Structures are given as C-alpha cells and as structure tokens.
Amino acid sequence: MNVFAALQAAYPADRSRVAIETDTGLLYTWQDIERATAMLANLLTSLDLHGRTLDDGTYLPPVVAAHTDKSVEALLLYLATLRAGMVYLPLNPAYRQAEMDYFLGDAQPAVVVCAPADFQWLSRVAFQKRVRHVFTLGTDRTGTLLDRASFMSDQHRPDVFESTSLCAILYTSGTTGRSKGALLTHGNLLSNARTLIKHWGWRPDDVLLHALPIFHIHGLFVACHCALLSGSKLLWLGKFEPQAVLQHLPQATVFMGVPTMYSRLLAQPGLTRSACNGMRLFVCGSAPLLPSAFADFAQRTGHTILERYGMSETGMLCSNPYRPADGPRLAGSVGPALPGVEVRVVDDAGSPCPAGAVGHIQVRGPNVFMGYLGMPDKTAESFTDDDWFKTGDVGKIGAGPDDKGYVSIVGRARDLIITGGFNVYPAEIEDHLNQLPGVAESAVFGVPHPDFGEGVVAAVVPQPGAHLTEAGLIEQTKQRIANFKVPKRVFVLAELPRNAMGKVQKNLLQKEHAALFGANAG
Ligand code: AMP
Secondary structure (H helix, E strand, O other): OOHHHHHHHHOOOOOOOEEEEEOOOOEEEHHHHHHHHHHHHHHHHHOOOOOEEOOOOOEEOOEEEEEOOOOHHHHHHHHHHHHOOOEEEEOOOOOOHHHHHHHHHHHOOOEEEEOHHHHHHHHHHHHHOOOOEEEEOOOOOOOHHHHHHOOOOOOOOOOOOOOOOEEEEEEOOOOOOOOOEEEEEHHHHHHHHHHHHHHOOOOOOOEEEEOOOOOOHHHHHHHHHHHHOOOOEEEEOOOOOHHHHHHHHHHOOEEEEOHHHHHHHHOOOOOOOHHHOOOOEEEEOOOOOOHHHHHHHHHHHOOOOEEEEEEOOOEEEEEOOOOHHHOOOOOOOOEOEOOOOEEEEEOOOOOEOOOOOOEEEEEEOOOOOOEEOOOHHHHHHHEOOOOOEEEEEEEEEOOOOOOOOOEEEEEEHHHOEEEOOEEEOHHHHHHHHHOOOOEEEEEEEEEEEOOOEEEEEEEEEEOOOOOOOHHHHHHHHHOOOOHHHOOOEEEEOOOOOEOOOOOEOHHHHHHHOOOOOOOOOO
16 A cells, blocks of 8 residues: 555544644644645656666656755655655755765656755756756745645545555665665555554544654654554654753653653753653654663653664664553663564574574564665675565563563674674673763774774763763773773763764764774774
C-alpha cells in the first residue's frame, strides 16, 4: 500500500478538524492537507518527469529533493511527493555548495526545492547537475513552489503502488567516508509506522509536540507518521527552543526528542511535574541518552523517558516498553526488538553471541531498506548471505532477569579502539568517566599512537561550576578500570561537538587530536 493512501484512510470523519497548529498561530485542517497535497502532487505530475532504472533493475521514480527550512508546507511537499508516486529526498538546509554538489550529483533529482535565500547558488549547482526544475519555498508560505501549485486542481487520485515501490532516499549521517543514500520503500515506512503506532499506544486524541527537524528519519518519519496515521494533531514548532517546548507542553500528550533536547529541557527551572501533567509519553532516540538525564527527568517530571533505537536504513528497531505490563523502561538500554523486527548480536566470525556478550548488531524485517543508491558493493557488504543487515553498531542483548531480551548499544563498530592489541569500547569508558564527581558528559575516541596503534583519549565536559583537571580525572579512572583502558590524555571542554541530531562527532575530535601522540595519522 501507498503511505499516502494510508494517510487518507486515517483522516478523521470530520475533516474540518485541526490537524496541525503552528507556533505562529496557523491552523491546517485535514481537508487543507488533502487539498494542498493534491495541488502539489498535480504540480509535480504536470512537470512530466521521468524516473530511471537502477543497475539492479529496480525502478527509481523521479526524485524530489528538499533543501528547505522547517515548515508545514515542506511536510506537505513530502506527502505530495508520495502522493504523486515520486521519491522524496530531504536534505539538511545547513548544507552548502560542496555538500549539495555531492548529493545532487549522487541522487540526480528531477526537482529541487530550496529556501528563497539559497536560490542563487543552489540553482547554479542544480543546473550543473542537470536538475530540470528548481522551486523555492519560504517558511512564510512564499516561493515559486506554492505560486505554481496554486494554479493546480485540488483533486488528485493517488496511484496504487506496490509495497516494494521506492518512495524516499535518506542519506546516512556519514561521520566518516561518503554519505550513502538509503533507498526506502512504501512498505518499509508503512510497516514501521504501524508497528510504532500500536506499540506506543497512539490515539486519535493524542497531540504531538513536534520540535524536531524534518530532514531526518526521527522528525519526518517517526514523529509525523505516528501522529498523522493515527489521525492525531500536531503542535508544530518551527525549531526546538526549550522555552517554547515548555510553553506548549500543557496542550500536548506526546513529545519526541534527541538527548540534547532533554538536557536543554532539564536546564529549565520550568520543567516540573505540573508542566507535564497532560503528557502520556516522552520518546528519546538518535543518540544515547545519559542515564543521569534519564534519572533526572523522572525525578523532575514523574515521567520515565522511553528510549528507542533505529537508523535511516531500517527505521525503528528496538523500543523500551510502553505499557508497564510489558516490562520496565531501563536507563542505558534501548529495549527489546520491536514486534516484527528481528535483532541479533554476532561475533567477528558471524556466529551468534551468548546473551550478555558484546558483538555486532544485525537486523532483519519488513522495515529494512532496499540498498544504497548507486553503491551495489556497499549494499552487498552490508548484508549477510541470509539477509541480515549489518547495522555497524556494537551492543549486547541482556541476559539478566530484569533486562532479558533488552538491547544495549555500546557504540559504532568503527569507534572501537584497538590499543596494544586490546579492544576498548568507548561507551564503557564514557560510563566510568560520567560517574566521576563533576563530570556532565564525555566522549572517548582513539587516535594514532606510535607504540599502541591507537591511544585512548577522552573529552570531558564539566558540570556547571565544577573544576576538573586532566591529572585528577586520569587518576580517578585508574582506580576503576584496567590500565590499558584508561585515557592517556583527557581534554576538558565546554561542550562536545554534535551534529544536528545530537550525535557526538567523534571524527572531528579525532581529526583535531590526530597528531597528539606524534604518530603518522596517514
Ligand atoms: P541515523 O541513521 O542518522 O538515524 O543514525 C543511526 C545511528 O544512531 C544508529 O546506528 C546508532 O548508532 C545511533 N542511535 C540511534 N538511536 C540510538 C540510541 N537510542 N542509543 C544509541 N545510539 C543510537
């Protein structure tokens, strides 16, 4: 089934009800969504665009790339692209010339939609890459996209698509190497949305406070699909601001955020039990949530954050339980595999690890993507012969009575540090550092070392008012863990470098300190 057809089937009987309310006071009814997406879909169809057949024979419909700031119209463009049977490619509007050169060259979209302020440079890049149409879309309902769509009919019948039809490309955050375009189908998105809606108990009277960006799986698919396909209302914030979230919480029932958002909310005195009175669910994901933030949030609000795990290639994979009867929500764990999703942990040779042992996380299910655009070798490398996708994450599946079947992420495989022949998992060292007095958070990474191959290095952020020294931190760590795991150097920083989704960019730390031990980094 087509995702858009599923959305139409979820419209409430009374389409004059408000579906989206923005922080600028705009109201969009379900009928507005129906009409606006029809007009945009008719515009896209009128352009007479052609898809292409990929090397493996898969048909890739025309690609619509969106390099726009967050707005409800940008969401409508996404929905309209699916409605027209085309493929949506969201791109971070912070990307500049060199990045867009790569993405447009790689994905070869037929249409690019950008912010009016970026039109000049972006249209030049786009035309060099033979993009046929470049439209603009502002955050205030301005731009050529809506101008042109306003002449279109508001009637449109979505085509019927196979669940294997492609409908989106998400580029992986790619903190190392070239970013890869994950090809996703209607079936991938729909199966995951339906699983989450059921698992997290979505109801038509829910109100989602939407503060995430919409160029990423979390804000676009997880958040919008759950709300829209449940016929629930969205309270739409143009961007995340802790004050704005607090102001709108009393009208909401569900909030989804990345760990940095939760830390920023915790820094607000206004985050109290009464501010969260009407809430039923706080979801966190995209990066690990610190156990201290998990505990502080529960203590301040009375709500236990539900942490979940997923990735662009697969949608959501694991989730802590929603219903108390299904088990507790555990700090530091992403919960068991979601219904219909298989998760296993294997050793370097590919054999399943015993419960509790750390290994490579592999997954299988209807949510797993088709492959990487134009990279058949990378696609082949990423799957086992029996079709398990190698996530690149390292973790374990709990064995104990409390965490049986619960998955814990230890880190990305490529972040593993091998020092003097010993494996060091950064998350384990970070865990120890974070427990030291005065430490707010930390990032542990490896840099080339002439003797050991790699040397363990830490960046540590102090809690407000705390005074930390390198020597003191190293000394205290030595008392807790084996010497080979103790960071050889510790840097005290005001904050860790993070990308837009709150993921710590260890590659930047590694680059900055590549020459620390005088080894040849090449
Ligand atoms: P992306 O494709 O940009 O969503 O990144 C996916 C990656 O983010 C995963 O492979 C994990 O490494 C990481 N990730 C997502 N959710 C979590 C989580 N709850 N805890 C730890 N890491 C996470």
